[in-house]
Amino acid sequence: MSGALLATLREVVGAAHVLTRDTHDLSAYERDWRQRAHGHALGVVRPGSTAEVAAVVRACAAHGASLVPQGGNTGLVVGSVPDGSGTQVVLSLQRMNAVRAIDRANLTMTVEAGCVLQSVQQAAEAEGLLFPLSLAAEGSCTIGGNLATNAGGTQVLRYGNARELCLGLEVVTPEGEVWHGLTGLRKDNTGYDLRDLFVGSEGTLGVITAATLKLFPPPAARLTAWAAVPTLQSAVDLLGLAQQRLAAGLTGFEVMGQFALSLVDRHMPPLRVPLWRQSPYCVLLENSDSEGEDHARTQFEGLLEAAIERGLVSDAVVAESIAQARGLWHIRESIPLAQAQEGLNIKHDISLPVSRIPAFCDETDARLAREIPGVRLVNFGHLGDGNLHYNVQAPADEDAKKFLQTQETRVNQLVFDAVARYDGSISAEHGVGSLKVEHLAHFKDPVALALMRRIKQAIDPHNRLNPGRVIQ
Numbered sequence: 001m002s003g004a005l006l007a008t009l010r011e012v013v014g015a016a017h018v019l020t021r022d023t024h025d026l027s028a029y030e031r032d033w034r035q036r037a038h039g040h041a042l043g044v045v046r047p048g049s050t051a052e053v054a055a056v057v058r059a060c061a062a063h064g065a066s067l068v069p070q071g072g073n074t075g076l077v078v079g080s081v082p083d084g085s086g087t088q089v090v091l092s093l094q095r096m097n098a099v100r101a102i103d104r105a106n107l108t109m110t111v112e113a114g115c116v117l118q119s120v121q122q123a124a125e126a127e128g129l130l131f132p133l134s135l136a137a138e139g140s141c142t143i144g145g146n147l148a149t150n151a152g153g154t155q156v157l158r159y160g161n162a163r164e165l166c167l168g169l170e171v172v173t174p175e176g177e178v179w180h181g182l183t184g185l186r187k188d189n190t191g192y193d194l195r196d197l198f199v200g201s202e203g204t205l206g207v208i209t210a211a212t213l214k215l216f217p218p219p220a221a222r223l224t225a226w227a228a229v230p231t232l233q234s235a236v237d238l239l240g241l242a243q244q245r246l247a248a249g250l251t252g253f254e255v256m257g258q259f260a261l262s263l264v265d266r267h268m269p270p271l272r273v274p275l276w277r278q279s280p281y282c283v284l285l286e287n288s289d290s291e292g293e294d295h296a297r298t299q300f301e302g303l304l305e306a307a308i309e310r311g312l313v314s315d316a317v318v319a320e321s322i323a324q325a326r327g328l329w330h331i332r333e334s335i336p337l338a339q340a341q342e343g344l345n346i347k348h349d350i351s352l353p354v355s356r357i358p359a360f361c362d363e364t365d366a367r368l369a370r371e372i373p374g375v376r377l378v379n380f381g382h383l384g385d386g387n388l389h390y391n392v393q394a395p396a397d398e399d400a401k402k403f404l405q406t407q408e409t410r411v412n413q414l415v416f417d418a419v420a421r422y423d424g425s426i427s428a429e430h431g432v433g434s435l436k437v438e439h440l441a442h443f444k445d446p447v448a449l450a451l452m453r454r455i456k457q458a459i460d461p462h463n464r465l466n467p468g469r470v471i472q
């Protein structure tokens with residue numbers, strides 16, 4: 001059976017694009033970015049067109065095989081790698097990487113799902129336009145993966161997450177049909193919004209093969225500042241002040257805890273992290289201005305002076321050049337890597353009402369410290385979106401692997417119970433994958449869960465697409 005399926009897949013996409021263990025090292029497709037899972041695939045198939053994707057899906061359906069769609073394999077919730085059965089086919093979209101069209105007057109671009117996010121940004125930039133989705137994995141994640149996970153990143157405050165940047169989709173259904181939904185319309189009230197159904201479905205309802213995305217005129221100037229704040233509450237108050245003074249110009253507002261920055265300092269010494277020793281939190285702000293750099297700088301300096309006067313900021317630096325601004329962003333984006341170098345950890349990508357974040361952290365930090373003496377908190381995130389990466393690292397003298405084995409369930413329970421008490425979400429931007437399936441069953445509204453199951457059953461009745469992910 002599996003031999004017959006592989007033979008059919010070779011006919012569909014060409015032998016060179018069906019990778020199997022006997023001829024290739026499949027570990028890059030089978031192991032997730034965080035090294036939490038190492039599955040075992042029947043094979044990896046790399047179609048080059050939408051018609052080929054549809055034929056692959058039909059072939060797998062005919063042979064009763066399930067499929068795991070995969071883009072850049074940078075997802076953080078173990079959603080893009082096969083299980084250990086050796087029967088699943090990894091459907092890699094990486095060869096589908098063409099920019100199909102750019103419509104300057106409509107401010108849209110249509111790209112294939114396997115385009116790497118950075119190349120989408122660059123294609124827009126080459127036309128003098130901006131595609132604002134931006135995240136630390138942008139050099140390897142794909143637009144298909146971004147949409148399948150409804151990725152967030154650093155510009156959500158102004159431009160929204162991946163869902164809000166997408167106008168239309170082309171999708172291959174679990175039966176191998178193609179939905180041609182590549183509309184560039186900003187208004188289209190013709191019934192249920194299928195685009196919204198597929199965005200964020202993490203490969204469980206269909207394979208995204210292309211998307212029409214929103215573009216924007218780029219700002220005339222972008223300025224970045226780094227500020228030390230005395231408390232998390234000051235960071236929240238600074239956010240309010242920045243929103244009031246900069247309005248839509250405020251395109252980024254990131255918070256970074258002292259321990260998170262100390263890891264960058266320890267593991268990446270060339271990066272020279274500013275102001276981190278003197279304050280429990282630092283904040284990274286970005287001001288995008290339509291008038292120009294002088295205007296942006298005056299506004300930014302006025303904001304920071306007012307913040308210092310009110311005691312919200314103890315010290316601050318404004319980047320003097322694009323290179324310096326990139327350097328500051330690079331520090332923020334290096335936190336996940338520095339944390340990985342420190343060792344395995346328990347990650348929580350949570351969202352909360354911004355107003356409740358300080359109380360949530362006070363309570364949960366204290367409870368964790370009480371229950372697990374010496375535990376270290378790597379707390380950073382997109383404060384402007386109410387999104388924290390509230391990660392828990394083993395005490396310094398403890399084996400990280402053992403810590404995960406013995407404490408993960410307890411720590412998750414403690415953190416997620418607190419998230420629920422504070423009216424938050426257990427997944428802000430990374431999705432559910434297989435890591436959070438059980439937690440979702442516990443924390444999601446039961447009626448919402450039942451509706452999700454009915455949707456999955458209606459669209460993928462044989463559970464062929466990414467089984468065991470999102471819902472069970």
Ligand SMILES: Cc1cc2nc3c(=O)[nH]c(=O)nc-3n(C[C@H](O)[C@H](O)[C@H](O)COP(=O)(O)OP(=O)(O)OC[C@H]3O[C@@H](n4cnc5c(N)ncnc54)[C@H](O)[C@@H]3O)c2cc1C
Pocket residue numbers: 033068069070071072073074075076079080093113134135136137140141142143144145146147148149150151152153154202203204206207208209336337429430433466469
């Ligand atoms: C260092 C680092 C920083 C990160 N920062 C952020 C961040 O700031 N914000 C954020 O939101 N995420 C972040 N992520 C997570 C990750 O990069 C995003 O989830 C990204 O959108 C995944 O894209 P991908 O192409 O790698 O998808 P993959 O990892 O390959 O897949 C992710 C999920 O989407 C499905 N999928 C992939 N392609 C398709 C397709 N074409 N059709 C249907 N389903 C598909 C997969 O089955 C899987 O369920 C970060 C990851 C890393 C490693």
